[in-house]
Every structure is written in C-alpha cells, then in structure tokens.
Amino acid sequence: MTQQAAALQTYNNELVKCIEELCSKRDELNRQIKQEEEEKERLQHDIRVLSEKLSRVNESLTQRLAARSTFDRTIAETEAAYTKILESSQSLLSVLKQEAGNLSKATENKYTKTFQSRYTDT
Template identity: 90%
Template sequence: MTQQAAALQTYNNELVKCIEDLCSKRDELNRQIKQEEEEKERLQHDISVLSEKLNRVNESLAQRQAARATFNRTIKETEAAYSKILESSQSLLSVLKQEAGNLSRATEPRRKEH
C-alpha cells in the first residue's frame, strides 16, 4: 500500500504542478489580453482623432477648391473683357487715325494747279 500511496502522492504532485502551470499560462494570457485591449483603445482613440482631422481637412479643401474655381472664373471673365477692351481700343485708334488723316487733308491749303 505504501507503493500505491507513493504513486498517488507523485500523481497528486504532478497534477498540482500541471494546474499551477495552467494558471501561470492563463495569467500570462490575461496580461497579453489586457495589453492588447489597451492598445486597441489607443488605436480607436487615434482613429477618432484622425477622422476628425480628416473631416476638417476635407472641409477646408472643399472651401479652397471652391475659392479656386471662383478665382479661375473671375480671371477668365476678366481676361475676356480685357481682350474686348484691347480690340475696341485698337478699332478706336484705327478710326481716330483715319479721321485725323481726313481732317489733316481737309485743313491743308489747296495747291493751285497750273
């Protein structure tokens, strides 16, 4: 019977050691889970902050793009109007030169032809 008792004691010791090993592994796993949950919270917070920044940048970008479109339209319209002014100025100058020439001829003394 002492041999059986010794075997039982050995089994009991091994069983206790296995249970302690499992508890130790569980504790390590709990530590890793807690660490990853904290990392997950940090990442979710970072995502939230970055999403807010992204929204602000998108809004600002949309406003700037609209302003740029307004600038482009204004520049295009102004250049077209300026081009028309240049054409009108050229036409006016041409007419003025022609009229000045006509006036000069009209005011010149007439030469007598022999």
C-alpha cells in the same frame, strides 16, 4: 499500499504542477490580452482623432476649392473683358488714325488750293 500512496502523491504533485503551469500560462495570456485591448483602445482613439481631423481638412479643402473656382471664374471673366477692351482700343485707334488722316488730307487740300489761288491770281 504505501507504494500506491507514493504513486498517488507523485501524480498529485504532477497534477498540481500542471495546474500551476496552466494558471501561469493563463495569467500571461491575460496580460497579453490586456495589453492588446489597451492598444486597441489607443488605436480606436487615434482613429477617432484622425477621422475628425480628416473631416475638418475635407471641409476646409471643399471651401478652398470653391474659392479657387470663384477666383478662376473671376479671372477668366476679367481677362475676357480686358481682351475686349484691348480690341476696342485697337479699333478706336485705327478709326482715329484714319479720321486724322482724312482730316489732314482735307486740310492739306484746302490749304493747297488756298495757297495756289493766292499766288496764281497775282
């Protein structure tokens, strides 16, 4: 019986050793789980913060794009109006030159006729 008791004691010691190893492995696994849960929480927090920042940037970007569109439209309208002003100015200048030429011819013809009549009558 002593031999059986010794065997039982050996089995018991090995069983306790195995249970302690399993507990140790479980504790290590719990430590790793806790670390990963903490990392998960940090990542989720970072995601929330980044999502909020992304939302603010998207809002700002939308407003800036709308403002740029307004600038583009205003610039295009102003350039078109300015082009019309330039074309009108060019037309006005052309008409003015033509009228000035006509006036000059009319004045020259009167002056020449008056001059000729004064000197040819005498």
